Amino acid sequence: MPDVCKAPAAADALLEEERFQALSSGEAKIVEAAASRIFPTTDTPGAAEAGVVHYIDRTLKEIYPKQIASYREGCAALERNAKETFGRQFTELAPDQQDKILSAFEKGTASGLADASEFFALLRKHTMEGMFCEPMYGGNRGLVGWRLVGFPGQQFGYEDPYINRVVDLEPIAHEMPFSQQEALDGRKS
Amino acid sequence: MAARADVVLVGIGAVGGILASELTAAGLKVVGLERGESPPYSDYALKDAVHAIVRHALHDSARHEPIARRDKEGENTRRRPVSSPTNQVGGALNRWTGQSNRFAPGDFKVFTQEIASGLAERAGASLEGYNVADWPIGYDDLEPYYTKYEYEMGITGADGENPFAGPRSKRFPMPPLRDTAKFVLFRDACRNLGYHPYRTPNGILSQRYKPPMPYAQGIPERPGCVYCGHCNNYGCHVHAKASTLYTHVPAALDSGNLDLRTRCKVFRINTSPDGKVTGVSYFDPAGTVQEQRASVVILGGYLYENVRLLLLSRSEASVHASGLGNTHGLVGQHIMAHEDVRVSGIFDDQIINGFIGPGSVGGRIDDFNSNNFDHTKLGFIRGATIGTSGSGTPIERYNIVPRGMPRWGADYKKYLTRYYTRSFDLNMQPETLPHKDNYVDLHPTECDAWGIPLPRVTFSLHENEQRMHRFLAGEGEKIMQATGAAKVWSAFSKRGSRWAGGTRMGTDPSNSVVNDKCQVHGIDNLFVMGASVFPTMAGYPPTATVAALTYRAADFIRSQNALFH
Numbered sequence: 001m002p003d004v005c006k007a008p009a010a011a012d013a014l015l016e017e018e019r020f021q022a023l024s025s026g027e028a029k030i031v032e033a034a035a036s037r038i039f040p041t042t043d044t045p046g047a048a049e050a051g052v053v054h055y056i057d058r059t060l061k062e063i064y065p066k067q068i069a070s071y072r073e074g075c076a077a078l079e080r081n082a083k084e085t086f087g088r089q090f091t092e093l094a095p096d097q098q099d100k101i102l103s104a105f106e107k108g109t110a111s112g113l114a115d116a117s118e119f120f121a122l123l124r125k126h127t128m129e130g131m132f133c134e135p136m137y138g139g140n141r142g143l144v145g146w147r148l149v150g151f152p153g154q155q156f157g158y159e160d161p162y163i164n165r166v167v168d169l170e171p172i173a174h175e176m177p178f179s180q181q182e183a184l185d186g187r188k189s
Numbered sequence: 190m191a192a193r194a195d196v197v198l199v200g201i202g203a204v205g206g207i208l209a210s211e212l213t214a215a216g217l218k219v220v221g222l223e224r225g226e227s228p229p230y231s232d233y234a235l236k237d238a239v240h241a242i243v244r245h246a247l248h249d250s251a252r253h254e255p256i257a258r259r260d261k262e263g264e265n266t267r268r269r270p271v272s273s274p275t276n277q278v279g280g281a282l283n284r285w286t287g288q289s290n291r292f293a294p295g296d297f298k299v300f301t302q303e304i305a306s307g308l309a310e311r312a313g314a315s316l317e318g319y320n321v322a323d324w325p326i327g328y329d330d331l332e333p334y335y336t337k338y339e340y341e342m343g344i345t346g347a348d349g350e351n352p353f354a355g356p357r358s359k360r361f362p363m364p365p366l367r368d369t370a371k372f373v374l375f376r377d378a379c380r381n382l383g384y385h386p387y388r389t390p391n392g393i394l395s396q397r398y399k400p401p402m403p404y405a406q407g408i409p410e411r412p413g414c415v416y417c418g419h420c421n422n423y424g425c426h427v428h429a430k431a432s433t434l435y436t437h438v439p440a441a442l443d444s445g446n447l448d449l450r451t452r453c454k455v456f457r458i459n460t461s462p463d464g465k466v467t468g469v470s471y472f473d474p475a476g477t478v479q480e481q482r483a484s485v486v487i488l489g490g491y492l493y494e495n496v497r498l499l500l501l502s503r504s505e506a507s508v509h510a511s512g513l514g515n516t517h518g519l520v521g522q523h524i525m526a527h528e529d530v531r532v533s534g535i536f537d538d539q540i541i542n543g544f545i546g547p548g549s550v551g552g553r554i555d556d557f558n559s560n561n562f563d564h565t566k567l568g569f570i571r572g573a574t575i576g577t578s579g580s581g582t583p584i585e586r587y588n589i590v591p592r593g594m595p596r597w598g599a600d601y602k603k604y605l606t607r608y609y610t611r612s613f614d615l616n617m618q619p620e621t622l623p624h625k626d627n628y629v630d631l632h633p634t635e636c637d638a639w640g641i642p643l644p645r646v647t648f649s650l651h652e653n654e655q656r657m658h659r660f661l662a663g664e665g666e667k668i669m670q671a672t673g674a675a676k677v678w679s680a681f682s683k684r685g686s687r688w689a690g691g692t693r694m695g696t697d698p699s700n701s702v703v704n705d706k707c708q709v710h711g712i713d714n715l716f717v718m719g720a721s722v723f724p725t726m727a728g729y730p731p732t733a734t735v736a737a738l739t740y741r742a743a744d745f746i747r748s749q750n751a752l753f754h
Contacts, residue, residue, distance in 0.1 A: 038597040046602065063244065099598065106597075124597055132583035133239045149609035151544055151583050154236045157415025157427075162542045163370040167610075174237055 022060035022068050027075040028053050033091045035127040037098050045144040047127050055130030055139030077113035134174045143171045194220040195753050197469055197483035199455045202280015204489030204718045204739050206433020209441035210405050211743035219447050220481055224454040225276035233283050233424025238584035241423045245272045253638040260649040274491035279434025286421040287392040287430055288549040289344050289733045291335045294328035294355045295559050296727040303570045312564035315652040319622050322724045325696045325705040328355045334737035342431040343398040350387035353555040366395045370541045371577045371613040372551040378671035384556040392431040393547050407440025418580050420547040456641050458502040466715045484753050485714045492721035493644040496521040496629045496691040514702045514709040521630050523623035523693055525726040526685030530658050532615040532665035533589055534674030535608040543613045548580030557664055558728045569656040573619035573728040591678045615665045620728040624651050629691050687730055689720035706745040714752055
């Protein structure tokens with residue numbers, strides 16, 4: 001793994017050290033496993049290193065509490081399908097087995113969840129947001145998502161148009177803590 | 190009850206901001222009612238995709254004032270939050286991209302030049318159900334006002350580059366923004382194909398600027414663009430991108446003649462029994478009903494709101510039983526929207542870095558716009574500008590994926606990792622013609638947070654647009670191929686943007702709602718402004734034309750002493 005792509009800490013450790021507010025710890029493990037198939041760790045960091053599950057948990061708790069139920073049902077259905085198809089828990093399946101279950105969700109053919117494809121689309125959307133969001137929202141830890149694709153974050157501006165050149169700037173993240181952000185967003189009544 | 194104002198403005202966005210400056214400078218006492226807030230810098234200047242893009246649905250306007258949307262009559266509607274009206278001081282200018290084309294001369298005369306002339310027939314166009322009308326004015330009538338807009342807002346551009354543009358009385362006030370990687374590729378490809386690329390006129394300053402005399406001197410000086418790339422859907426953190434929030438509104442406030450009241454939602458235009466407008470009723474921030482009397486009322490909202498207010502203000506007891514300006518049932522009719530066509534390309538030998546610089550900085554061609562190309566046997570009339578786009582942080586671009594490429598998993602990740610910096614898009618703004626089945630009315634049962642019926646928007650594309658879009662995608666793909674892209678694909682937006690129509694402008698009251706001064710037929714002291722007055726919408730964004738119409742109407746209003754007896 002190239003240096004710039006090093007994650008700030010191992011994903012397991014992050015799961016251990018932080019409490020979840022919207023998801024149960026069992027659900028968090030399922031969500032993390034699924035997100036890790038959507039944007040896997042390869043020779044570069046993926047959803048696990050970016051802390052996508054923390055982005056999702058915070059987003060559900062603080063912004064979209066109505067979607068907690070979707071995750072609750074979705075996780076239960078992933079688990080059920082894993083057991084029915086492969087006789088084991090989703091988190092214990094081999095990656096290609098997890099992919100098969102997730103594909104069935106994507107296509108809407110998974111059993112026991114009417115809007116399985118909708119849940120997959122939501123999970124994918126949140127996973128990608130968690131990869132590339134400002135770290136203050138809980139994901140993109142160590143700016144791994146931005147470093148991966150070559151986005152230098154919130155530069156004040158660019159002196160150079162960088163025509164056909166790699167942008168060799170250290171990425172910059174927003175410094176406003178989440179609570180302040182929430183206050184800004186928080187004209188929700 | 191507050192004292193009578195000379196003018197009450199409903200909405201302080203592009204239209205209301207310009208009017209506030211123009212009318213207060215003439216000494217008129219103006220009350221500006223804006224349903225949103227004056228956004229704080231810390232909100233609109235945030236360069237944060239989650240805040241600005243992912244969660245824009247959290248903004249007050251979008252949550253409290255959705256529209257009810259359906260494709261066709263008879264279908265159920267879906268409540269949809271819409272961010273385009275951007276209910277706040279500055280309006281949609283706080284988050285526009287900046288593309289600032291004037292309409293071309295032919296864009297005002299589609300009926301005469303392309304239907305009555307027989308061109309549509311030679312093209313084999315199927316125009317059943319369409320109701321196309323000429324504008325009551327032409328390019329020459331608006332030219333001085335386009336110029337005024339360009340000098341007050343500070344519009345960048347390259348003189349003489351676009352052979353299809355109308356004649357200009359003055360040069361652009363400043364040179365174009367600097368070239369980008371995507372522009373260079375696009376320009377060279379277009380030249381090789383024999384087209385006429387030009388650098389996009391932009392509402393984003395390329396250098397420090399203050400309007401010279403004789404333009405409004407209350408407009409503050411602003412710095413040039415720093416190319417941070419956060420334009421479309423973001424506010425500008427250096428104020429290089431034009432918005433009345435920090436151009437015209439400060440000028441109007443400085444005059445002492447503007448009483449700006451935010452979080453005030455107008456719900457009715459009041460009339461006397463003889464049909465004259467007397468003022469408006471609104472909910473103040475506490476939700477209390479207030480009345481503001483005025484000699485002149487001007488609606489400057491997004492088209493949904495302009496239409497809704499005219500319809501809500503019907504009164505059985507007066508001549509306005511079906512709504513204001515609606516004697517012939519035309520309020521809300523003939524709405525239009527661009528449904529953009531996008532062509533994307535990825536490169537193995539070019540690094541584009543599309544996140545640098547404004548999304549609208551770059552180039553366009555008008556070789557496939559308007560009536561600039563031979564339509565014989567193409568099956569449609571009109572067209573679109575084709576130009577570069579493809580700005581965006583990763584959150585805005587992770588869904589731009591070639592057909593056949595998986596949208597998750599290791600291969601998807603490899604694709605995104607390699608091509609995020611090595612891709613860009615062409616975007617097209619294809620003209621939609623007014624059709625009888627596309628309209629806004631009041632929802633019969635669903636209401637907003639104030640208990641006011643939602644605007645119900647019924648809209649879909651018809652034959653002329655569908656054929657045009659397929660043609661444009663093909664031409665766009667040829668251009669993208671010519672840039673040397675390794676893979677090229679096109680996509681059709683299903684989401685309308687840049688809405689227009691609903692209070693059509695015309696000379697004949699039986700086929701239009703307002704006259705060429707934006708004055709409602711038969712109600713001298715009521716004006717409706719914005720893209721809702723467009724009879725046809727052209728294949729360009731509406732902003733420059735909305736502004737020019739507003740300046741022209743302001744000139745007229747200032748000359749009408751009888752309105753302010």
